Amino acid sequence: MAKKIGVTMEVGNDGVAVITITNPPVNSLASPIIAGLKEKFQDANQRNDVKAIVLTGNNGRFSGGFDINVFQQVHKTGDLSLMPEVSVELVCNLMEDSRKPVVAAVEGLALGGGLELAMACHARVAAPKAQLGLPELTLGVIPGFGGTQRLPRLVGLAKATDMILLSKSILSEEGHKLGLVDALVPPGDLLSASRKWALDIADGRKPFLRSLHRTDKIGSLSEARAILKNSRQLAKKIAPNMPQHHACIEVIEEGIVHGGYSGVLKEAEVFKQLVLSDTAKGLVHVFFAQRATSKVPNVTDVGLKPRPIKKVAIIGGGLMGSGIATALLLSNIRVLLKEINTEYLMKGIKSVEANIKGLVSRGKLTQDKAGKALSLLKGVLDYTEFKDVDMVIEAVIENIQLKQSIFKELEKVCSPHCILASNTSTIDLDVIGEKTNSKDRIVGAHFFSPAHLMTLLEIVRSKNTSAQVILDLMAVGKAIKKVPVVVGNCIGFAVNRTFFPYAQAAHMLTNLGVDLFRIDSVITSFGLPLGPFQLGDLAGHGIGLAVGPIYAKVYGDRMFNSPLTELLLKSGRNGKINGRGFYIYEKGSKPKPDPQVLSIVEESRKLTNIMPGGKPRSVSDKEIVEMILFPVVNEACRVLDEGVVIRAADLDIASVLGMSFPSYRGGIVFWADMVGPKYIYERLKRLSETYGGFFKPSRYLEERAMKGMLLSESQSSRSRM
Numbered sequence: 028m029a030k031k032i033g034v035t036m037e038v039g040n041d042g043v044a045v046i047t048i049t050n051p052p053v054n055s056l057a058s059p060i061i062a063g064l065k066e067k068f069q070d071a072n073q074r075n076d077v078k079a080i081v082l083t084g085n086n087g088r089f090s091g092g093f094d095i096n097v098f099q100q101v102h103k104t105g106d107l108s109l110m111p112e113v114s115v116e117l118v119c120n121l122m123e124d125s126r127k128p129v130v131a132a133v134e135g136l137a138l139g140g141g142l143e144l145a146m147a148c149h150a151r152v153a154a155p156k157a158q159l160g161l162p163e164l165t166l167g168v169i170p171g172f173g174g175t176q177r178l179p180r181l182v183g184l185a186k187a188t189d190m191i192l193l194s195k196s197i198l199s200e201e202g203h204k205l206g207l208v209d210a211l212v213p214p215g216d217l218l219s220a221s222r223k224w225a226l227d228i229a230d231g232r233k234p235f236l237r238s239l240h241r242t243d244k245i246g247s248l249s250e251a252r253a254i255l256k257n258s259r260q261l262a263k264k265i266a267p268n269m270p271q272h273h274a275c276i277e278v279i280e281e282g283i284v285h286g287g288y289s290g291v292l293k294e295a296e297v298f299k300q301l302v303l304s305d306t307a308k309g310l311v312h313v314f315f316a317q318r319a320t321s322k323v324p325n326v327t328d329v330g331l332k333p334r335p336i337k338k339v340a341i342i343g344g345g346l347m348g349s350g351i352a353t354a355l356l357l358s359n360i361r362v363l364l365k366e367i368n369t370e371y372l373m374k375g376i377k378s379v380e381a382n383i384k385g386l387v388s389r390g391k392l393t394q395d396k397a398g399k400a401l402s403l404l405k406g407v408l409d410y411t412e413f414k415d416v417d418m419v420i421e422a423v424i425e426n427i428q429l430k431q432s433i434f435k436e437l438e439k440v441c442s443p444h445c446i447l448a449s450n451t452s453t454i455d456l457d458v459i460g461e462k463t464n465s466k467d468r469i470v471g472a473h474f475f476s477p478a479h480l481m482t483l484l485e486i487v488r489s490k491n492t493s494a495q496v497i498l499d500l501m502a503v504g505k506a507i508k509k510v511p512v513v514v515g516n517c518i519g520f521a522v523n524r525t526f527f528p529y530a531q532a533a534h535m536l537t538n539l540g541v542d543l544f545r546i547d548s549v550i551t552s553f554g555l556p557l558g559p560f561q562l563g564d565l566a567g568h569g570i571g572l573a574v575g576p577i578y579a580k581v582y583g584d585r586m587f588n589s590p591l592t593e594l595l596l597k598s599g600r601n602g603k604i605n606g607r608g609f610y611i612y613e614k615g616s617k618p619k620p621d622p623q624v625l626s627i628v629e630e631s632r633k634l635t636n637i638m639p640g641g642k643p644r645s646v647s648d649k650e651i652v653e654m655i656l657f658p659v660v661n662e663a664c665r666v667l668d669e670g671v672v673i674r675a676a677d678l679d680i681a682s683v684l685g686m687s688f689p690s691y692r693g694g695i696v697f698w699a700d701m702v703g704p705k706y707i708y709e710r711l712k713r714l715s716e717t718y719g720g721f722f723k724p725s726r727y728l729e730e731r732a733m734k735g736m737l738l739s740e741s742q743s744s745r746s747r748m
């Protein structure tokens with residue numbers, strides 16, 4: 028059934044016209060809505076029986092902002108005429124400069140263009156807990172309906188720049204304190220209170236305030252310049268590779284120096300430039316890609332309902348187990364933490380406590396909520412209490428026999444409906460469940476470390492995992508504020524498999540004579556938070572050495588065998604875990620590159636002997652990026668080819684959330700499509716001619732390069748799902 032969308036106007040006997048936006052689910056400002064708003068405001072302004080106007084949104088939500096689908100259309104077509112000219116015609120002329128007072132009745136949320144419309148009203152009445160913010164910068168653009176000008180005038184410049192640059196929303200309670208919201212009323216009174224407020228303005232009992240004309244919260248020019256200087260520093264720090272933060276500050280400054288109206292005009296100009304930037308393309312892609320992950324064919328579209336998961340048992344209280352336990356507890360799910368002896372159990376419980384304490388000390392959790400979360404935790408040493416758990420998550424070391432015996436035992440002690448999940452990052456799920464008769468309820472729940480902070484949850488389905496179990500785990504993932512991405516079963520699943528060439532390529536480059544600290548620095552300038560060597564330190568080189576053979580067994584034709592990790596471990600450098608890896612780790616200070624490690628690198632170079640003519644290979648920064656990330660793209664192609672992910676965009680989200688691949692580059696496949704499959708193919712081909720199989724272009728990449736297709740286009744039929 029087509030959803031009903033539009034703008035309605037009802038004029039009451041009191042002379043108040045209530046204009047209502049309807050566009051479920053978030054009342055986004057799509058083209059028909061904007062046209063409807065223009066029409067209704069014109070009408071209300073002209074009608075003699077209308078004294079005042081109330082603007083509101085249907086179904087408990089004011090508006091989630093401009094329709095982001097339009098950005099995507101602009102990206103596909105390059106056609107800027109799809110963007111409406113709104114900021115002057117509707118927002119200034121018809122709303123703010125209307126002779127009849129307009130009051131916004133805000134409930135649920137007013138975000139982006141939604142909040143901008145509300146700010147153009149002459150007062151805002153809100154229900155409690157409404158979410159207010161201008162998140163446009165997360166989409167690579169800036170507010171475009173005058174938000175850059177009106178927010179500073181309503182809440183002050185420092186607060187406004189903080190909210191806009193960090194895309195931080197606030198609740199209506201805080202908005203009330205700041206002056207963004209004029210009155211807070213219970214939801215049931217929202218419309219009547221707004222009508223009354225509008226009539227009070229019309230009859231002169233309340234002031235007729237036009238936000239754009241206000242200057243009382245801006246302060247002096249020198250004060251404003253000092254705030255903007257800080258904002259520029261903040262922008263440099265948080266968004267070094269993105270244009271929208273600096274552009275936004277310029278636009279705000281224009282309004283401070285030359286007046287709000289001038290700022291509105293500059294805002295539209297800058298918006299037009301930014302909306303076509305690669306950053307906006309990447310970020311808008313990520314917005315939709317993330318939401319698409321919750322649509323899983325034959326799981327979410329077959330009428331199944333998730334079963335409630337109230338109690339979860341976790342086996343293993345190490346780093347992963349305690350992190351997963353923390354995430355569950357924070358979402359009010361009871362947790363049984365099982366260990367093999369009291370010492371390990373106490374360690375696990377202490378880790379959970381430390382995780383929760385850390386959140387409290389960083390102001391992310393109240394003491395009360397921390398206490399509540401910890402009260403839901405129980406440590407156990409055997410399976411006695413497993414009979415009524417809804418799900419078990421096994422998080423022990425990567426040992427096949429151990430996992431097999433645990434699952435065999437679980438089948439006996441848990442109820443038949445209990446979900447049996449493994450947090451394995453490498454081992455084949457079919458192998459783990461081989462000795463059980465419960466293959467339909469065995470599923471991978473691959474969390475990323477630290478599990479209570481990282482948002483990605485890879486849900487790994489084997490050929491036997493039931494749709495119901497996948498749906499249940501997706502619901503748990505969402506409940507604990509993760510982004511679940513359903514993937515197929517293979518060594519390394521989607522994320523670790525795609526990124527296994529990342530470290531390998533880095534090792535090859537350094538064995539070719541390139542300075543390892545330069546490699547890290549080039550890769551962090553590209554936008555990944557950690558270069559491959561620092562990431563190796565963080566993961567621990569012991570793990571690298573342990574999983575290497577597992578990958579080699581299946582992907583051996585494209586492995587680069589570097590002796591570096593073994594040499595590092597031999598010299599007692601395990602990574603961050605013992606304070607020494609490629610870097611030195613000291614409490615309270617940033618990791619320092621350790622020059623002493625260079626003698627180990629020399630030894631590795633001697634053993635591999637791949638430097639051309641025994642001399643270090645000279646490479647540009649661009650070549651470093653290509654030699655490290657194109658092999659990752661190549662593996663991503665194989666993951667797509669084998670149907671390990673449902674759609675290419677899922678791999679983008681997995682790379683952004685699991686590997687911190689920069690979201691403004693849209694994820695690994697999106698980025699590769701922007702660079703061009705043909706270019707990547709040709710570069711890899713040339714590299715493989717010199718350095719062998721590690722760089723050999725995959726069949727999928729070659730095919731798309733030859734056909735001039737994007738990597739994200741169409742999927743192979745060889746699906747693993």
Ligand SMILES: CCCCCCCCCCC[C@H](O)CC(=O)SCCNC(=O)CCNC(=O)[C@H](O)C(C)(C)COP(=O)(O)OP(=O)(O)OC[C@H]1O[C@@H](n2cnc3c(N)ncnc32)[C@H](O)[C@@H]1OP(=O)(O)O
Binds near residue numbers: 052053094107108298
């Ligand atoms: C000639 C040129 C002149 C240029 C002049 C300038 C013109 C400028 C025009 C733009 C001006 C404006 O300043 C720009 C904007 O407003 S950009 C949008 C800003 N808003 C946002 O960023 C909000 C984004 N949405 C969210 O954060 C969340 O969706 C939420 C609103 C908090 C709701 O969250 P939740 O309940 O968890 O639900 P989902 O996230 O799953 O969303 C449900 C579905 O709704 C879709 N959605 C959400 N917001 C939008 C939107 N703004 N536009 C379109 N669609 C939206 C979302 O995709 C989900 O859809 P599916 O169910 O199909 O997946």
